[in-house]
Amino acid sequence: MVVHAAGLVPVRLDLAHVGTAEQQLGLTLGCVLVYLRAGITARAIADGWTDAAVAARSLRPAVAGHRPLVIGPTTVAAMVRYAGSPRVISAFEPARAGGAVPAVLRIQAGPVTWEICDATAYTSMLRAWRQAARLLGDNPTEDE
Template structure:
């Protein structure tokens, strides 16, 4: 009897379902580009406040970002603030679709930021006879935000600042 049990375990470990789980868990997205125009809906959720498990979820449009440390959120907020010089060249607003509702069914990507991510920015002038609008490209780690107007920039900057403020007001024992 014990020999059968051992064989069935080894078969289970190499089953296609188990192999698929192993492949999925090793997948990594190395770059993500998000284009934003108009008012970007934002939502902030802070869970397990003041504990080692504390985590802030920041949803910007269809992107859900998880952050644990106030220093991480502050680095990103400061990087976005530094891009204000480039944002001055953006159009005030570009007409677009109505803002989407925010919820688990509307999230297209989930990202976890840790440490002090590099934040760089560059202003991209309009191309192809203005068919492609001028954009402010802000890179935060592997995420490239292509911001098309000042309204989108301002709404996302406000959300990053709120996230940084919330985490600064609620430090964990690690910070």
């Protein structure tokens, strides 16, 4: 699945059943709802996003004219469940055709490839992954 992100990405975090074996964090990033249960999973993804910071510096600061999306039950287009330590791979694709095809940062985490179009989107999503890692790390489950 490929998800394009530009501008400020709306984020929502919902932590349920804290500290139990049923603990689950619902992390909504724009139109994608991600379910996480363990801090190690969220930390692996947050670290992968952090590793892409050097490449993200080459992105435009913001895409002009992009309207932020709203968050709500009718705006979720995909749901993903992460477990374990997913491999996170990033690659920067420079602008082509004289700028007609803009630069993009691709970050693949498991089955999702995020195509980040500007630094604003990268920063807002990195902040969300770090917040998820912190929430789950501060509230380990009985099995961790």
